[in-house]
Amino acid sequence: MNALACMIGSFWDSSIGKKILVALTGIALLLFLSGHLAGNLLLFMGKDAINEYALWLHELAHGAAIWVARIGVLTALIVHVHLTIQLSIRNKAIRPNYSHPGTVQASRSSRMMIWSGLTILAFVLYHISHFTLRIGNDYNGGTYQTSLPGHEDKVLNVYQMMIDGFSHPANALFYIIAMTLLCSHLSHGFASVFQTLGLRSAKNGALIKQIGRAYALLIWIGFLSIPGAILFFGYGRP
Amino acid sequence: MNLTLKVWRQETRDSKGRIEVFPAKDIPSEASFLEMLDIVNERIIAEGGAPIHFDHDCREGICGMCSLTINGIPHGPESATTACQLHMRHFRDGDTIWIEPFRARAFPVLRDLVVDRTAFDRIIEAGGFISVRTGAAPDANTTPVPKEEADRAFDSATCIGCGACVAACKNSSAMLFVSAKVSHLNNLPQGRPEKNRRALRMVQAMDEEGFGNCSNLYECEAVCPKSIPADNIARLNRDYALAAARNALT
Ligand code: FES
Numbered sequence: 001m002n003a004l005a006c007m008i009g010s011f012w013d014s015s016i017g018k019k020i021l022v023a024l025t026g027i028a029l030l031l032f033l034s035g036h037l038a039g040n041l042l043l044f045m046g047k048d049a050i051n052e053y054a055l056w057l058h059e060l061a062h063g064a065a066i067w068v069a070r071i072g073v074l075t076a077l078i079v080h081v082h083l084t085i086q087l088s089i090r091n092k093a094i095r096p097n098y099s100h101p102g103t104v105q106a107s108r109s110s111r112m113m114i115w116s117g118l119t120i121l122a123f124v125l126y127h128i129s130h131f132t133l134r135i136g137n138d139y140n141g142g143t144y145q146t147s148l149p150g151h152e153d154k155v156l157n158v159y160q161m162m163i164d165g166f167s168h169p170a171n172a173l174f175y176i177i178a179m180t181l182l183c184s185h186l187s188h189g190f191a192s193v194f195q196t197l198g199l200r201s202a203k204n205g206a207l208i209k210q211i212g213r214a215y216a217l218l219i220w221i222g223f224l225s226i227p228g229a230i231l232f233f234g235y236g237r238p
Numbered sequence: 239m240n241l242t243l244k245v246w247r248q249e250t251r252d253s254k255g256r257i258e259v260f261p262a263k264d265i266p267s268e269a270s271f272l273e274m275l276d277i278v279n280e281r282i283i284a285e286g287g288a289p290i291h292f293d294h295d296c297r298e299g300i301c302g303m304c305s306l307t308i309n310g311i312p313h314g315p316e317s318a319t320t321a322c323q324l325h326m327r328h329f330r331d332g333d334t335i336w337i338e339p340f341r342a343r344a345f346p347v348l349r350d351l352v353v354d355r356t357a358f359d360r361i362i363e364a365g366g367f368i369s370v371r372t373g374a375a376p377d378a379n380t381t382p383v384p385k386e387e388a389d390r391a392f393d394s395a396t397c398i399g400c401g402a403c404v405a406a407c408k409n410s411s412a413m414l415f416v417s418a419k420v421s422h423l424n425n426l427p428q429g430r431p432e433k434n435r436r437a438l439r440m441v442q443a444m445d446e447e448g449f450g451n452c453s454n455l456y457e458c459e460a461v462c463p464k465s466i467p468a469d470n471i472a473r474l475n476r477d478y479a480l481a482a483a484r485n486a487l488t
Pocket of ligand 1: 293294295296297298299300301302303304320321322323
């Protein structure tokens, strides 16, 4: 334990070490995103499928699993955000600007990582208060309880929460903007992980870049299919 | 050709700089960029002004002294070309050209376009060497080196330490330079015994000199006059991670 703490400490204090921690927490967040998306897409399997899944998540290991996952993802998020903000501020402070700026090959996504990241962070805070803490809406009221075949007690109607949530155009719009920036963030972040962990080489570099872009696009299409279906095609709405 | 130059002028390290405009008339298109500056300087001197200060030495693209950011790009628009090897035929008659020093807090401006790059020397002093005496040139093939490794080490060794990578980086990171120097030695059997120590010390020196943190934009490899690829940076990241973990765990 001591050696591990010592290692994390030495990483925390060095430029490359910090970036390695950003990459590792980035991987955790990438994995979380894939799982979250897979769960969300159950919406298209109907009301019972997604409500059943939500119940299973909450009851797994007597409710312990979800807390382990929440704490894990939250820790990764905090470390990722803290270090990237710290690095960005420092980088900005030590780089005087050119009167005539120029860029040769850095992609737009790569140059706006901090801005796409901060927007996503704002979205995540809103998203958690909206669907997890359910502040300022009536999701805690009796109307969002429903019955589930094979269960005696009423369960939370996640299905209806999603339909109602995305029926508000402003909500859906913020979601769409955040997911688009997330796509941009991932298209650079995915490939960056390989570079920072020293796994990129002349041979695999182009492939990693393509896979990163494809992953970002899949996440974008996947997440946008939900507000898209509800708002534009009236999915699940009366 | 007739050009307009917008040049950064700064009297001393601590004074505030500004852009000044100079006409550059009747410049032959076969002149190099530095020769163009020589011609302009002759005229400034003839008129009693202070010439534009800039660094140069070999003018052959091998010493790494020239350090101009031309239209926002270190060493100018031609890829794999130092400013001294850039020729005026790559510009068009009537062009306005912006000439600024390499910009990074770790490379303070000394005067006009001249910057202090001794931070690089101090990074080399921290580990960019092999500690034992190497003696006379050994017989060929006494130390077998696989071809790929020799190539990789040689390609990294072509770094002339000009600092364009830092100047192009939006984060003022010196990772391409440091990674080239580390790769050069860590890839060879002679450099391998000090591999871990070298990675740790050179990265520490780099951090202490106040260079920034790479965010994988790869502007460095795009402007590198020696086309040193950014995979060196990946290799340095890996070498550093393993060395730091080993250091902490043993
Ligand atoms: S002056 Fe030597 S490389 Fe340009």
